[in-house]
Amino acid sequence: xxxxxxxxxxxxxxxxxxxxxxxxxxxxxxxxxxxxxxxxxxxxxxxxxxxxxxxxxxxxxxxxxxxxxxxxxxxxxxxxxxxxxxxxxxxxxxxxxxxxxxxxxxxxxxxxxxxxxxxxxxxxxxxxxxxxxxxxxxxxxxxxxxxxxxxxxxxxxxxxxxxxxxxxxxxxxxxxxxxxxxxxxxxxxxxxxxxxxxxxxxxxxxxxxxxxxxxxxxxxxxxxxxxxxxxxxxxxxxxxxxxxxxxxxxxxxxxxxxxxxxxxxxxxxxxxxxxxxxxxxxxxxxxxxxxxxxxxxxxxxxxxxxxxxxxxxxxxxxxxxxxxxxxxxxxxxxxxxxxxxxxxxxxxxxxxxxxxxxxxxxxxxxxxxxxxxxxxx
Amino acid sequence: xxxxxxxxxxxxxxxxxxxxxxxxxxxxxxxxxxxxxxxxxxxxxxxxxxxxxxxxxxxxxxxxxxxxxxxxxxxxxxxxxxxxxxxxxxxxxxxxxxxxxxxxxxxxxxxxxxxxxxxxxxxxxxxxxxxxxxxxxxxxxxxxxxxxxxxxxxxxxxxxxxxxxxxxxxxxxxxxxxxxxxxxxxxxxxxxxxxxxxxxxxxxxxxxxxxxxxxxxxxxxxxxxxxxxxxxxx
Numbered sequence: 059x060x061x062x063x064x065x066x067x068x069x070x071x072x073x074x075x076x077x078x079x080x081x082x083x084x085x086x087x088x089x090x091x092x093x094x095x096x097x098x099x100x101x102x103x104x105x106x107x108x109x110x111x112x113x114x115x116x117x118x119x120x121x122x123x124x125x126x127x128x129x130x131x132x133x134x135x136x137x138x139x140x141x142x143x144x145x146x147x148x149x150x151x152x153x154x155x156x157x158x159x160x161x162x163x164x165x166x167x168x169x170x171x172x173x174x175x176x177x178x179x180x181x182x183x184x185x186x187x188x189x190x191x192x193x194x195x196x197x198x199x200x201x202x203x204x205x206x207x208x209x210x211x212x213x214x215x216x217x218x219x220x221x222x223x224x225x226x227x228x229x230x231x232x233x234x235x236x237x238x239x240x241x242x243x244x245x246x247x248x249x250x251x252x253x254x255x256x257x258x259x260x261x262x263x264x265x266x267x268x269x270x271x272x273x274x275x276x277x278x279x280x281x282x283x284x285x286x287x288x289x290x291x292x293x294x295x296x297x298x299x300x301x302x303x304x305x306x307x308x309x310x311x312x313x314x315x316x317x318x319x320x321x322x323x324x325x326x327x328x329x330x331x332x333x334x335x336x337x338x339x340x341x342x343x344x345x346x347x348x349x350x351x352x353x354x355x356x357x358x359x360x361x362x363x364x365x366x367x368x369x370x371x372x373x374x375x376x377x378x379x380x381x382x383x384x385x386x387x388x389x390x391x392x393x394x395x396x397x398x399x400x401x402x403x404x405x406x407x408x409x410x411x412x413x414x415x416x417x418x419x420x421x422x423x424x425x426x427x428x429x430x431x432x433x434x435x
Numbered sequence: 436x437x438x439x440x441x442x443x444x445x446x447x448x449x450x451x452x453x454x455x456x457x458x459x460x461x462x463x464x465x466x467x468x469x470x471x472x473x474x475x476x477x478x479x480x481x482x483x484x485x486x487x488x489x490x491x492x493x494x495x496x497x498x499x500x501x502x503x504x505x506x507x508x509x510x511x512x513x514x515x516x517x518x519x520x521x522x523x524x525x526x527x528x529x530x531x532x533x534x535x536x537x538x539x540x541x542x543x544x545x546x547x548x549x550x551x552x553x554x555x556x557x558x559x560x561x562x563x564x565x566x567x568x569x570x571x572x573x574x575x576x577x578x579x580x581x582x583x584x585x586x587x588x589x590x591x592x593x594x595x596x597x598x599x600x601x602x603x604x605x606x607x608x609x610x611x612x613x614x615x616x617x618x619x620x621x622x623x624x625x626x627x628x629x630x631x632x633x634x635x636x637x638x639x640x641x642x643x644x645x646x647x648x649x650x651x652x653x654x655x656x657x658x659x660x661x662x663x664x665x666x667x668x669x
Contacts, residue, residue: 060548060553061541061544061545061548061553062548064537064541065534065536065537065545068534068536068537069536072535072536343532344532344534344535347528347532347534348545348549349517350491350493350520350526350528350532351520351521351525351526351545351546351549351593352517352518352519352520352521352522352524352546352549352550353517353521353549354514354517354518354521354549355513355514355517357548357549428493429493429517429520430488430493430494432526432528432532433484433487433488433528433529433605434484
């Protein structure tokens with residue numbers, strides 16, 4: 059084992075209480091950052107879940123649409139124009155909107171209606187655990203997620219309720235389709251969605267465009283834009299990014315999450331800096347001895363940075379375990395904390411940078427050591 | 436005797452600033468040769484430690500020139516002085532200054548590690564150095580498990596492991612009893628004779644005179660007398 063590493067390790071473990079305080083500081087900081095960034099990623103995924111699961115090459119939407127939940131409307135004539143363009147195979151209408159769900163008990167709860175043609179496969183419910191998609195074509199049929207049974211006052215397949223004084227019956231049940239707004243999604247046929255949300259028959263919120271096999275996407279988009287007025291045509295990736303930007307940055311939610319993460323980094327840096335500084339101060343005599351017997355400053359810096367890195371590795375390992383538990387516990391909630399391999403790598407780099415930055419104060423202190431003090435200590 | 440390992444010419448050192456300035460050394464000339472054990476003696480405040488610090492490249496003189504193994508310390512920066520110490524000087528301190536968290540072997544090995552010598556070769560050298568000071572059975576012991584005399588032996592092993600030309604010792608026997616003090620002095624005298632190191636020892640202790648080839652007396656920042664030590668007379 060390199061002696062620099064041995065010396066750093068022994069310096070760290072020499073005062074176990076202080077080492078534990080350092081590790082707690084790092085763990086607290088990294089868990090806080092993990093939660094904030096995991097929420098950021100989870101939120102980013104959740105707000106685009108409908109876009110992710112829609113089978114479309116292009117989305118036609120009213121100009122100025124900010125996110126999937128934006129309820130502006132398109133006209134059926136715009137759909138016909140889209141269908142007339144060479145390269146457009148399908149333009150599937152999607153209708154969304156809020157509505158009140160009246161339970162058999164008489165109480166109501168808001169729901170978010172998502173209507174599409176079940177036969178075309180535009181925007182259908184996924185992760186079905188009971189029932190079939192085709193059943194949504196039957197009268198009054200809806201699909202709901204089983205995590206919302208309590209909210210909707212139902213117990214499973216065949217349950218009935220009312221939306222806009224019209225009877226609906228649960229014919230399909232999904233698992234894990236949760237809304238970040240906590241308002242339950244209710245999937246149904248597009249015509250029924252119009253009726254339940256008050257959208258006129260010839261209107262729709264989106265047209266999902268599917269291209270012919272040989273069509274060039276940019277060429278079709280350009281023709282759609284030049285033939286249809288007052289619309290925007292986005293690829294799924296562009297719409298996803300727009301929705302994510304709106305919810306994360308347009309609402310301030312992302313800024314709040316980043317502020318929390320920044321706070322975690324600052325707290326962690328200060329705690330690690332404080333403990334490294336006091337550890338260095340305690341071992342100043344040894345560093346002065348090293349300097350006296352001819353050690354370069356770089357050698358001493360290596361010992362201190364090694365101490366910082368060791369703290370980082372131990373702190374990060376514990377924080378990663380806690381993070382994994384948090385991910386598991388929030389997996390089934392409306393806003394799951396998501397940790398990706400990229401986030402793990404980023405958090406480890408952040409921990410290392412944080413700990414090494416924290417070593418600066420200690421390094422400055424060591425820089426001022428006068429080796430001649432060994433004769434007077 | 437061999438070539439000079441340290442030459443100090445007309446060394447002056449002023450410590451402190453403003454009204455608190457003190458002339459610690461006033462025109463000191465001193466030469467140390469390899470194979471010679473020199474005692475530097477004088478009362479407290481006479482400038483012994485300041486001179487030792489300058490000869491050991493830890494302090495720069497206000498005036499005068501120091502040459503260490505032919506290398507001038509004039510205008511040398513902190514890192515260049517550290518390099519001179521690392522390559523040419525071994526230090527022994529009154530209070531040992533061992534690393535409490537490292538074993539005896541690692542305490543010795545660190546003197547090689549800072550020179551970039553690591554691995555098995557460094558371990559063998561460290562064990563050899565400990566064997567030379569009679570501590571081959573204590574290589575895995577921590578300083579707290581060693582007596583004062585044994586700790587000073589580890590410090591000597593650390594000082595000689597890199598085979599420096601110069602050994603500078605500050606009151607190496609002050610913290611030891613008579614028997615241990617004599618043993619340490621025998622060891623240092625042997626190092627000077629057998630290995631050809633130039634050894635300079637700062638001390639108050641007149642009992643060490645018998646081990647010295649030369650005794651230099653310093654008072655009030657000046658060398659006032661030089662004489663042959665007991666070793667030479669014997």
